Amino acid sequence: MQKTTLLHEGKAKKVFLTEESDLVIQEFKDDATAFNNKKKGTIADKGVVNNAISCKLFTLLEAHGVKTHLVEKLSERDMLCRRLDIIKVEVVVRNIAAGSLVKRYGFTEGTVLDVPIVEFYLKNDDLDDPLMNESHAVALGVATYEELSVLRKQAEAINLVLREFFAQRKLKLVDFKLEFGRHHDKILLGDEISPDTCRFWDLDTNEKMDKDRFRFDLGGVEDAYSEVQRRVLELD
Ligand code: TMP
Ligand code: ASP
Numbered sequence: 001m002q003k004t005t006l007l008h009e010g011k012a013k014k015v016f017l018t019e020e021s022d023l024v025i026q027e028f029k030d031d032a033t034a035f036n037n038k039k040k041g042t043i044a045d046k047g048v049v050n051n052a053i054s055c056k057l058f059t060l061l062e063a064h065g066v067k068t069h070l071v072e073k074l075s076e077r078d079m080l081c082r083r084l085d086i087i088k089v090e091v092v093v094r095n096i097a098a099g100s101l102v103k104r105y106g107f108t109e110g111t112v113l114d115v116p117i118v119e120f121y122l123k124n125d126d127l128d129d130p131l132m133n134e135s136h137a138v139a140l141g142v143a144t145y146e147e148l149s150v151l152r153k154q155a156e157a158i159n160l161v162l163r164e165f166f167a168q169r170k171l172k173l174v175d176f177k178l179e180f181g182r183h184h185d186k187i188l189l190g191d192e193i194s195p196d197t198c199r200f201w202d203l204d205t206n207e208k209m210d211k212d213r214f215r216f217d218l219g220g221v222e223d224a225y226s227e228v229q230r231r232v233l234e235l236d
Pocket of ligand 1: 101129177196197
């Protein structure tokens with residue numbers, strides 16, 4: 001399958017149309033941003049690593065009955081995907097308090113949440129992706145109550161699969177962000193699942209092994225990403 005025209009360029013990926021109207025190619029870049037573009041940089045080989053990890057995790061989720069946009073991994077940086085009408089809702093699932101949950105609500109970082117928290121954010125860079133509830137999403141016309149209920153249930157099911165998978169690889173799945181899209185009459189999981197969109201802490205040492213190393217200049221960013229890749233891909 002060949003790329004034809006560039007459909008969209010985001011912060012971490014480009015999306016291309018293909019000869020097949022129903023299929024697009026996601027190309028993973030090494031560009032990294034944080035805090036909605038306020039911090040910019042590159043992470044060497046991030047695109048290769050995130051494509052490999054995402055393809056593996058989408059395949060795992062498909063095996064557990066989750067419908068995703070993945071068709072196949074085409075090359076190091078390219079993923080062939082079903083074309084989605086992206087739902088402008090970012091779904092965050094949290095197992096352990098970190099990041100904005102700590103800032104916003106005063107949780108102590110590292111507190112294990114008895115029940116995972118699911119949050120919806122409006123996908124809108126100009127507004128800094130504000131936190132919203134179901135009523136906001138429906139009033140804004142970005143999703144229906146029925147769709148939001150599907151997103152929540154899918155996110156909870158995905159969390160159970162991924163938490164177990166990462167625990168076997170000695171990683172705590174602290175939190176992560178998902179995006180979904182409409183495809184004909186179905187809702188599919190889209191975007192990526194990678195150290196850019198998840199927080200992973202080493203099970204034994206709690207060392208951060210994700211984009212927080214870039215966000216907060218902790219060093220060792222590339223090493224952390226490739227160690228996550230190793231645990232995800234090599235420990236089967
Ligand atoms: P947060 O604690 O900053 O709200 O982030 C929660 C999770 O969502 C974390 O794993 C990082 C991920 N995330 C993204 O993938 N994209 C974003 O734009 C933000 C803000 C968070
Ligand atoms: N992905 C977002 C950004 O670029 C935020 C983040 O991941 O921290 O800017």
